[in-house]
Amino acid sequence: MNANLDRSSNVNHHYDAKANSSTLPSVTVIGLGSMGSKLARTFLHSGYVTTVWNRTPEKAAELVGLGASGATEIADAIAASPLLIICVLDYDAARHILEPMKEKLSGKVVVNLTTGTPEEARTMGAWMRNLGAEYLDGGIMAVPSLIATPHAVILYSGSMTAYENYKQVLDSLGTSHYLGSDPALAPLNDLALLSGMYGMFGGFIHAVALVGTEGVKAVDFTTTLLMPFLQAMMSTMPEMAKQIDSGDYSAKDASLAMQAAHDTIGEVSRVQGVSPETFTPIFELMKRRVEDGHGGDDFASVIELIRKRPSS
Ligand SMILES: NC(=O)c1ccc[n+]([C@@H]2O[C@H](COP(=O)([O-])OP(=O)(O)OC[C@H]3O[C@@H](n4cnc5c(N)ncnc54)[C@H](OP(=O)(O)O)[C@@H]3O)[C@@H](O)[C@H]2O)c1
CATH class of the missing domain: 3.40.50.720 (NAD(P)-binding Rossmann-like Domain)
Structure with missing residues (x-):
């Protein structure tokens, strides 16, 4: 049995934040x-x-x-x-x-x-x-x-x-x-946040695997180089988010055509014996967007290949 039964069923049960x-x-x-x-x-x-x-x-x-x-x-x-x-x-x-x-x-x-x-x-x-x-x-x-x-x-x-x-x-x-x-x-929103997390973790394990082929320790690389780099890259996200909201993806710093010109990351990964399977999907999307005539866009325009707009 429950020792503390309070049979109140008042749905608008207000209480005073400063009360005891x-x-x-x-x-x-x-x-x-x-x-x-x-x-x-x-x-x-x-x-x-x-x-x-x-x-x-x-x-x-x-x-x-x-x-x-x-x-x-x-x-x-x-x-x-x-x-x-x-x-x-x-x-x-x-x-x-x-x-x-x-x-x-x-x-x-x-x-x-x-x-x-x-x-x-x-x-x-x-x-x-x-x-x-x-x-x-x-x-x-x-x-x-x-x-x-x-x-x-x-x-x-x-x-x-x-x-x-x-x-x-x-x-x-x-x-x-x-x-x-x-x-x-x-x-x-919960699942969207987790999908962002898994994308980041996918990049993390690929990066660590790549430097690991030459004996670089995961801990040293992660704390000294990867985390500061990713933090700097994260600061570009609000600008990308603005582009997504406005639909104006004109490249300011780094065009998709330049970024997708060569699959250097995939090729070097294969040469070093690392599977590029966490990286390949995003690279394929970047290439497709360039092939579709959007090479002058920033990276954020890749969203147009995967998103469904809400029906208004
Ligand atoms: N743990 C985390 O880090 C975390 C983080 C975010 C969200 N969550 C979410 O929080 C929820 C609970 O996670 P948890 O870590 O507490 O899981 P958990 O330790 O596995 O506990 C599961 C709970 O669900 C009960 N349960 C399972 N099937 C049931 C059934 N058919 N009928 C009645 N009760 C049933 C279990 O009861 P018994 O004890 O009788 O088996 C237990 O109380 C999950 O939806 C999980 O996704 C968890």
């Missing part, structure tokens, strides 16, 4: 894997009355030791707080947990920090609205050890009322960014 802890809203965390456990611990440390539930109840023991209320039944966990944070493996698991509880969700604020697709988020948002709950979708751009630090960026989209009413609670987890009322925006 007895007036702070209570929070329920559903899902106590690596991430959910850290979220729950953070709420406890921040002084929120915290109820926890997990499919495998043993995982709640440590949190109960720290002061959380361990709910054996999911219904008790839901009844305990106006704010429900769910963080489980995937949306199927979230739906599996919440489906039998759908009559109990009216008036609740549900913040789903489970990783999923934009479509899953939209479907979940519509379902929650039909049940009378306010829904916020979230994307956690951090590992559990970063939670409760400013480096833990968490993206939110969905109900603005829910975000504004509970911003202080959510801010205890890291740096919050609200992206708009469409629940799909958080997972879309």
Whole structure:
């Protein structure tokens, strides 16, 4: 049984940021894997009355030791707080947990920090609205050890009322960014950020493999040369972003025709015995753009070969 049942179901549960802890809203965390456990611990440390539930109840023991209320039944966990944070493996698991509880969700604020697709988020948002709950979708751009630090960026989209009413609670987890009322925006931005990260990591492993063929140590090369170079290149991104927004790609410094004139990186990689397969796709796009008559453009114009414009 839950020792701290607060049967409030006021969806506009405002609270005073300067009030003492007895007036702070209570929070329920559903899902106590690596991430959910850290979220729950953070709420406890921040002084929120915290109820926890997990499919495998043993995982709640440590949190109960720290002061959380361990709910054996999911219904008790839901009844305990106006704010429900769910963080489980995937949306199927979230739906599996919440489906039998759908009559109990009216008036609740549900913040789903489970990783999923934009479509899953939209479907979940519509379902929650039909049940009378306010829904916020979230994307956690951090590992559990970063939670409760400013480096833990968490993206939110969905109900603005829910975000504004509970911003202080959510801010205890890291740096919050609200992206708009469409629940799909958080997972879309989450996946876009990760795709940027993997592009960078792909370049990193190729670069390190290349210098490694002549015995250069990865650590020395990375810290002394690669990171400062990439940081300098990163500073050119806002200008490229402006070109993408305006559609004017006129080259100022380095034309695509010049950059794609020779596949020197691919050829040298092959000679040195390194597979160029992380580099080849972007080079092929650059070449194609030149062949299409855009050799005088800057690199950013390559986006025209891959993007789909939103229908207006
Ligand atoms: N860990 C990270 O670094 C990180 C970073 C960003 C985002 N995320 C996202 O956060 C979410 C949770 O990640 P995690 O690292 O905490 O994963 P995890 O340690 O593998 O925990 C998974 C959680 O989901 C529960 N679960 C799985 N299938 C279930 C089902 N069918 N019914 C009920 N509960 C179920 C598990 O319950 P049991 O304990 O009973 O198995 C557990 O609580 C994921 O969507 C992940 O992508 C994680």
